[in-house]
Amino acid sequence: MSEILFSFRQIGVIHSPHKEAEGTPIQPCYASGAEGTVELFQEYAEALDDIEGFERIWLLYVFNRSDGWQPKVIPFRDTNPHGIFATRAPRRPNPLGISCVRLLKADGLKLHVREIDILDGAPLLDIKPYAPQYDSYPQARAGWLDSAASPLEFADRRFEKR
Amino acid sequence: MSEILFSFRQIGVIHSPHKEAEGTPIQPCYASGAEGTVELFQEYAEALDDIEGFERIWLLYVFNRSDGWQPKVIPFRDTNPHGIFATRAPRRPNPLGISCVRLLKADGLKLHVREIDILDGAPLLDIKPYAPQYDSYPQARAGWLDSAASPLEFADRRFEKR
Numbered sequence: 148m149s150e151i152l153f154s155f156r157q158i159g160v161i162h163s164p165h166k167e168a169e170g171t172p173i174q175p176c177y178a179s180g181a182e183g184t185v186e187l188f189q190e191y192a193e194a195l196d197d198i199e200g201f202e203r204i205w206l207l208y209v210f211n212r213s214d215g216w217q218p219k220v221i222p223f224r225d226t227n228p229h230g231i232f233a234t235r236a237p238r239r240p241n242p243l244g245i246s247c248v249r250l251l252k253a254d255g256l257k258l259h260v261r262e263i264d265i266l267d268g269a270p271l272l273d274i275k276p277y278a279p280q281y282d283s284y285p286q287a288r289a290g291w292l293d294s295a296a297s298p299l300e301f302a303d304r305r306f307e308k309r
Numbered sequence: 310m311s312e313i314l315f316s317f318r319q320i321g322v323i324h325s326p327h328k329e330a331e332g333t334p335i336q337p338c339y340a341s342g343a344e345g346t347v348e349l350f351q352e353y354a355e356a357l358d359d360i361e362g363f364e365r366i367w368l369l370y371v372f373n374r375s376d377g378w379q380p381k382v383i384p385f386r387d388t389n390p391h392g393i394f395a396t397r398a399p400r401r402p403n404p405l406g407i408s409c410v411r412l413l414k415a416d417g418l419k420l421h422v423r424e425i426d427i428l429d430g431a432p433l434l435d436i437k438p439y440a441p442q443y444d445s446y447p448q449a450r451a452g453w454l455d456s457a458a459s460p461l462e463f464a465d466r467r468f469e470k471r
Contacts, residue, residue, distance in 0.1 A: 150318045151432065153371055155403040157313040174443045191402065193380035196392030200452020204394075207369075207405055209315055218355035230358030232366075232436040235443070240353065241317040241434045243369055245407060247444060270313065272403045274394040278454050281336045281397070282409060283447045289440045290362020 159187035159256075159271040161208055166267050168212065168307045173223045174235070175246055175262040177300035183248075183263040185271060187256045195274075199253040203277035204260070208244050208269040213237035214308040223302055224295040233290060238306045244269070247277050321349035321418075321433040323370055328429050330374065330469045335385045336397070337410055337424040339462035345410075345425040347433060349418045357436075361415040365439035366422070370406050370431040375399035376470040385464055386457040395452060400468045406431070409439050 163183035165171040172178035185206065187195065198204065215238065221227065222234040231239050244265065251259040258274075325345035327333035334340035347368065349357065360366065377400065383389065384396040393401050406427065413421040420436075 152316045152318055153432065153434070154314045154316050155405065157315065158402050174440075176442055191380070191394070194393045194402070195395070196381060197395040197453055198392060200450070200455075201395065202450040203446055205407065207403075207407070218353070219358060230360060231356045232353070233357070233359040233363065233438050235437055235440070239435060240320050240356070241369075243317065243405075243435050245367065245369070245437065247446065270315065272315070273401060273405050275397055275407065276395050276452060276454065277446065277449050278336075278397070278451045279447050279449050280338055280451070280454070283445045283449070284365055284409065284439065285441050285445045285447055287439050287441050287445070288362070288364040289442070290438060291359055292438065292440050292442070293362075 155272050157270040158191055159185060161185050161206065161265050161269040161271055163263050163265050163267040168266065168302045168304050171266060171302045172264045172300060173302050175248055175264050178262045178264045181263045182261050185258040185260060192256055195253060201250060201276040203247050204250050205275040205277055206246050206248060206271060207273035208265060208271050210237035210242035210244050211270055212266055212308055213242045213306050216240045223299045224297050225291060226296045229291055236306060317434050319432040320353055321347060323347055323368065323427050323431040323433055325425050325427050325429040330428065330464045330466050333428060333464045334426045335462060335464050337408055337426045340424045340426045343425045344423050347420040347422060354418055357415060363412055363438040365409050366412050367437040367439055368408050368410060368433060369435035370427060370433050372399035372404035372406050373432055374428055374470055375404045375468050378402045385461045386459050387453055388458045391453055398468060
């Protein structure tokens with residue numbers, strides 16, 4: 148079967164203090180002190196109107212330093228392998244990341260954010276407002292993560308391009 | 310400036326009872342009774358291992374019936390226009406959707422899900438486990454949505470291809 152492909156455009160770039168995978172927080176909840184900026188391209192200025200009312204935003208971006216994909220990986224939070232779709236690891240069929248970061252300030256085309264777990268230079272594809280009524284399920288059972296064997300909160304180089 | 314494009318492959322298809330935008334719940338929280346299936350292509354069978362431990366999953370998919378993009382839209386939940394990035398409306402620069410649905414059962418390449426707010430036939434790009442520790446912020450302030458003027462919980466045809 149021939150693959151069906153969809154093409155998406157970069158709409159901006161994510162600037163972050165995390166320059167290398169090694170030591171980067173694996174999720175926003177482990178990145179409380181980390182601040183970064185999201186810089187949108189000029190044509191998207193008006194599309195940011197009213198974003199500042201939201202305390203948190205979803206960033207959708209490309210894991211541009213991830214290398215290919217694997218059906219099973221040993222994620223940072225465990226010592227056992229799991230199917231890639233049961234993990235948030237970057238080595239996915241489509242290297243798409245989603246992170247819910249805290250929005251500090253919108254300044255023209257620049258958004259200042261905190262709790263950023265994204266590598267510097269990641270291409271931005273979309274921004275969505277975080278809405279607890281749509282996105283928050285505090286009691287949801289979380290499979291292997293609920294009893295994960297590894298306390299790792301920061302990445303190493305396992306998923307990086309070599 | 311020339312656009313930078315990224316290409317993503319369809320990994321499966323979403324089957325849903327919502328055949329038309331008109332009347333489709335605008336978010337999973339308004340779709341409690343709606344059940345659907347997510348059908349992955351054969352090559353991703355192993356990548357689903359351990360998914361069943363998760364009560365909810367994120368589906369990342371293409372709004373394939375949305376028409377172009379607009380910097381500002383009047384979303385279903387309001388009567389005023391907002392920047393597209395301050396809404397979850399489909400007419401985005403990149404027509405990418407994320408929905409947190411309830412996982413009922415994994416059966417080989419088929420995932421049975423509930424609370425589905427997605428139109429039938431949407432191309433699937435990624436599945437991620439929902440993890441409250443990463444994704445749940447019940448108290449997050451949600452801008453215009455917190456005081457939205459429109460009680461609409463189901464879509465009409467405003468964002469559809471004509």
